[in-house]
Amino acid sequence: MHSNRHHVAVLVRDGLLPIEMGIAQRLFGQAKSADGEFLYEVVTCTLIPGQVRTDTDITVNVAHGPATLSEADTVIVPASDEDYEPQGRDRLSAPLADALALIRPATRIASICTGSFVLAAAGLLDGLRATTHWKVAEEFCRLYPAVELDPDVLYTDEGRILTSAGVASGIDLCLHMIRNDFGSAVANDVARGTIVAPHRDGGQAQFIQRPVPEPGLSQTSNSRRWASEHLDQPLTLHDLAEQESVSVRTFTRRFRQEVGVSPLQWLNQKRVDRARQLLEETDLTIDRIAVQAGFGTTASLRQHLQSTLGISPSMYRNTFRIPEPD
Numbered sequence: 001m002h003s004n005r006h007h008v009a010v011l012v013r014d015g016l017l018p019i020e021m022g023i024a025q026r027l028f029g030q031a032k033s034a035d036g037e038f039l040y041e042v043v044t045c046t047l048i049p050g051q052v053r054t055d056t057d058i059t060v061n062v063a064h065g066p067a068t069l070s071e072a073d074t075v076i077v078p079a080s081d082e083d084y085e086p087q088g089r090d091r092l093s094a095p096l097a098d099a100l101a102l103i104r105p106a107t108r109i110a111s112i113c114t115g116s117f118v119l120a121a122a123g124l125l126d127g128l129r130a131t132t133h134w135k136v137a138e139e140f141c142r143l144y145p146a147v148e149l150d151p152d153v154l155y156t157d158e159g160r161i162l163t164s165a166g167v168a169s170g171i172d173l174c175l176h177m178i179r180n181d182f183g184s185a186v187a188n189d190v191a192r193g194t195i196v197a198p199h200r201d202g203g204q205a206q207f208i209q210r211p212v213p214e215p216g217l218s219q220t221s222n223s224r225r226w227a228s229e230h231l232d233q234p235l236t237l238h239d240l241a242e243q244e245s246v247s248v249r250t251f252t253r254r255f256r257q258e259v260g261v262s263p264l265q266w267l268n269q270k271r272v273d274r275a276r277q278l279l280e281e282t283d284l285t286i287d288r289i290a291v292q293a294g295f296g297t298t299a300s301l302r303q304h305l306q307s308t309l310g311i312s313p314s315m316y317r318n319t320f321r322i323p324e325p326d
Contacts, residue, residue: 005041006181009072011099012046012062013080013118016054020078020112020170027174030190031182039182043068047095055081066099074108074177076115078170083114084136092121110162110177112170119161120144128158133166152260159310171196180309183320184276219244220255227267231274231294237263267294272308275301279317286313 010024021044028040044060045068046052051059069075092100100122103109111119116132117140119125126146137151150156155164155173157180164173175198179187184198191198223243227235240263241251255263275293278284284292290301290313298313305313 006039006073007071008040008042008074008076009068010042010044010076010078011066011069012044012052012060012078013082013096014053015081015083016052016060017079017081017113017167018054018056018058018060019167020115021060023112023170023174024076024078026194027171027178027190030193031178031186032189033182033186039186043072045069047099066095066102069099069107070102070104072103072107074110075103076174077109077111077118079113079115079133079167083117086139091117097122106160108160108162108177110164110173112164112173113166116140116163117143119163120147124161125163128161129156130158130161130163131156131165132163135166183280184273185280185320219246220251220258223251223255223263224259224266228270231267231271232292233294234296235267235294240267268304269308271295272304275305275313276316276320279313280320286317289313 008024008028010021012021025042025044028042029038031039033039043064044062045064045066046062047066049063049065050061052062053059096118100118109119109124111132113133114136116125116130117136120130120140120143125144127148129148129150131150131153132140134151137149140147141149151165153165154169155176156162157176162173162177164170171194175187175191175196178190179198188198223240226243227240237248237252240255241248244251244254246254252263255266259266261269271294275289275295278289278292279286282289286301287298290296290298293301295301295304301313305311305316309316311319
C-alpha cells in the first residue's frame with residue numbers, strides 16, 4: 001500500500017450486491033489532489049479469500065482476507081442479499097465478529113444499505129443515529145431498539161460511524177466522506193467524473209412509495225431554483241411559496257413530499273454548501289461569506305458550520321482552501 005494515501009477497505013460478504021462494491025471502488029478510486037495524485041487506496045477484502053457469491057449470476061474473486069481491516073483508515077461494509085432474510089440479534093457469525101475486531105479504534109466505519117445490520121449487530125450503532133433501506137426499517141427497529149434509526153435520510157454521520165440508505169445513497173455517503181476528507185472541490189470533481197450530483201436534495205423519504213405528483217410536474221422546482229439564485233437574501237417561507245403561487249401551508253406540504261425535508265432544512269443546507277464553496281475558492285472575509293451565503297452574521301455562519309460539519313469557518317478554510325496555481 002501507498003503509505004501517504006488514505007486506505008479504504010471494502011468488506012464484502014457472501015451474497016454481495018456488486019453495485020455497492022463498485023460504488024466505493026469508483027468514487028474513492030477517482031479522487032485526486034490538485035497535483036493529480038490519487039488520494040485513496042481502495043482494497044476489497046472478505047472473510048475467506050476466493051470466490052464470493054453475489055446476488056447476480058456472477059461471482060467475484062477477492063484476493064484479500066480480513067487482515068486488511070487492521071490497516072484501514074476507513075472500512076466500508078456493503079449489503080448482502082442475506083440481510084433481507086429474517087434476522088436475529090445473534091446474526092453476527094464468529095468469523096465476522098473476529099474480522100470486525102481487527103479494525104483499529106480510530107478507524108472510520110461506514111455501511112451501505114443493509115450493511116447497517118452488521119454494524120448494529122456488532123454494537124457499533126448503540127446510542128447513535130443511523131439509517132438503512134426503508135424496506136427493512138421496521139425490522140431493524142425491532143432488532144436494535146438501542147439505535148436511533150432515521151429511515152427518511154440518505155445517510156447519517158455520527159463522526160466515526162456512518163450509515164447510508166439503499167444502494168445509490170452509498171454514492172451520497174462516499175461523496176460526503178470525500179468532501180469531509182479533502183474538500184468540496186475534490187468531491188465535486190469525483191461527482192462530475194461519475195456523472196452524478198455532488199449533493200442530492202432531500203432524503204430517503206422521497207423514494208418511499210406514496211402518492212406523488214405526475215412525472216414532470218414538480219410543484220416546488222421553481223422555488224428551489226429561485227432560492228438557489230437568491231441565497232444572500234433573507235428568504236422566508238412566504239417568499240418561497242409565492243414563487244409557486246400557493247399558500248405557505250400548501251407549499252410546505254408539497255415541498256416535503258417532493259424533497260423529503262422541510263423548506264428551511266433544505267435552505268440551510270444550500271447555504272452551508274455555498275459557504276463551503278466560498279471558503280474554498282475565494283479570498284473573501286468570513287464576514288462577507290456569511291452575508292453572501294445568507295447567514296447574515298459570522299456568528300450564524302459559525303453556528304451552522306459547527307452543527308453541520310463540526311468545524312469553524314476559519315478551520316474549514318485552512319483545511320480545504322484551494323491554493324492558487326504557481
